[in-house]
Amino acid sequence: xxxxxxxxxxxxxxxxxxxxxxxxxxxxxxxxxxxxxxxxxxxxxxxxxxxxxxxxxxxxxxxxxxxxxxxxxxxxxxxxxxxxxxxxxxxxxxxxxxxxxxxxxxxxxxxxxxxxxxxxxxxxxxxxxxxxxxxxxxxxxxxxxxxxxxxxxxxxxxxxxxxxxxxxxxxxxxxxxxxxxxxxxxxxxxxxxxxxxxxxxxxxxxxxxxxxxxxxxxxxxxxxxxxxxxxxxxxxxxxxxxxxxxxxxxxxxxxxxxxxxxxxxxxxxxxxxxxxxxxxxxxxxxx
DNA sequence: CTTCTTGTTACTGA
DNA sequence: ATCAGTAACAAGAA
Numbered sequence: 097x098x099x100x101x102x103x104x105x106x107x108x109x110x111x112x113x114x115x116x117x118x119x120x121x122x123x124x125x126x127x128x129x130x131x132x133x134x135x136x137x138x139x140x141x142x143x144x145x146x147x148x149x150x151x152x153x154x155x156x157x158x159x160x161x162x163x164x165x166x167x168x169x170x171x172x173x174x175x176x177x178x179x180x181x182x183x184x185x186x187x188x189x190x191x192x193x194x195x196x197x198x199x200x201x202x203x204x205x206x207x208x209x210x211x212x213x214x215x216x217x218x219x220x221x222x223x224x225x226x227x228x229x230x231x232x233x234x235x236x237x238x239x240x241x242x243x244x245x246x247x248x249x250x251x252x253x254x255x256x257x258x259x260x261x262x263x264x265x266x267x268x269x270x271x272x273x274x275x276x277x278x279x280x281x282x283x284x285x286x287x288x289x290x291x292x293x294x295x296x297x298x299x300x301x302x303x304x305x306x307x308x309x310x311x312x313x314x315x316x317x318x319x320x321x322x323x324x325x326x327x328x329x330x331x332x333x334x335x336x337x338x339x340x341x342x343x344x345x346x347x348x349x350x351x352x353x354x355x356x357x358x359x360x361x362x363x364x365x366x367x368x369x370x371x372x373x374x375x376x377x378x379x380x381x382x383x
Numbered sequence: 384c385t386t387c388t389t390g391t392t393a394c395t396g397a
Numbered sequence: 398a399t400c401a402g403t404a405a406c407a408a409g410a411a
Contacts, residue, residue: 097389153390172389173408222407224390265400274391282389372402374388 098170100246100279101322102329102341103153106176110216111148113178116160118211119144129205129220131228140164140229141208151239152246152278165235167228173203174218174225181213242278246319251277256312260300267303267311268296269371280315282373283328283350288314290349290359295382296375297368321346349376357381 098106119142124130130137140162149156155176157166168176179196199217200207206218206227218227230238243259244251259276270276271285280288289296292310294303303311322328325342328350348358353367357378367376 099390169390171391171406220407221409222389224406263399269400272390373390 097172097281097283098174098327099153099281099284100319101284101325101343102327103150103155103170103279104247104323105327105341106170107148107150107155110176110178113180113214114145114208114210114216115147117144117214119208120211121207121209123200123207123209124205125200125207126205126220126223128223129218129226131226137227137229141166152242152274153281154238154242156235156239159229163232165230165232167230167235167238168218169226170220171222171224171226173221175220177217177219179215179217242274243276244278246277246279246315251316253309253312256315257308260303260308263300265300266296266370267294267298267300268373268375270300271311271315272371272373277315279319282375283347284315284318284322285373286349286376287318287347290377290382291318293382295379296370296377349378352376 122138122141124134124138127134140159143160143162145157145166146160147158149158153169155168155170157168159166168174170176177196177199179199195201199215199219201219203219203221204217205220205223205225208216210216218225244255256277260270263270265273268285268289271280271288272282286296288311291314292307294307294311298307322343325346327341328343328347329341349365352358352365353374353376355365357363357365357380359378359381363378363380365376366379367374369375
């Protein structure tokens with residue numbers, strides 16, 4: 097489930113490999129992954145990538161010449177994987193050479209082939225992710241829907257406090273709402289709440305100054321650490337390959353329901369539904 | 384077989 | 398306006 101750290105890891109990986117390369121072929125294997133007119137998409141995208149930006153979990157590829165953009169949202173299971181002709185490199189998390197050799201696979205929805213024989217694959221098991229072309233105006237309209245980037249230098253304590261002010265919603269719903277802060281998803285929302293010692297169900301306007309401060313500080317701390325680790329790859333975490341986004345080793349609550357709390361060591365982590373999402377917490381360490 | 388999972392939007396009702 | 402809840406999208410795991 098790519099959230100900000102995973103999407104940022106993918107962005108950085110792709111920056112090294114796909115810019116200014118001529119695209120010789122674009123294969124659309126599942127039409128619905130492309131939103132909007134498909135012929136128009138092909139025409140624009142064939143110009144190649146000039147730069148890659150990101151807001152929250154949305155990737156923004158700047159296209160050559162056209163003044164247009166390719167917006168890519170991975171939703172839950174989307175992947176962007178780059179494969180050079182000789183050396184096999186993932187555009188995000190590490191995956192095994194065997195997996196790379198097997199591309200395209202049954203979940204490959206799009207394939208870009210570059211002049212040098214390398215490929216960029218868009219895989220998406222659940223088919224919720226999408227790619228679409230946007231001009232400057234449409235791109236601005238899309239990005240305007242997002243709140244402040246969680247890792248932007250403008251994301252200050254003062255800003256955070258003003259965003260929270262008057263919110264009657266649960267802190268978990270607040271963190272998940274991309275209109276407040278862009279980039280936090282279910283995994284990191286739970287991790288932030290745990291690190292701050294705050295129950296995810298707590299109403300935002302019931303939080304004390306020090307609780308709010310802890311939440312603010314941990315958003316930055318946890319997301320930065322996760323990027324350093326190359327994100328969290330939950331599915332890889334489950335298999336025994338040993339190839340995974342390294343932040344899995346630091347998860348304290350996500351995916352640990354029923355297991356002992358790593359802080360107090362005694363209590364079992366509980367799982368409930370908050371804001372429509374599975375939420376894991378320690379009923380003792382979080383107040 | 385049913386239930387649950389995830390990101391996001393759209394919708395309904397309070 | 399604000400907020401909670403749910404369906405929808407799709408596929409697979411348990």
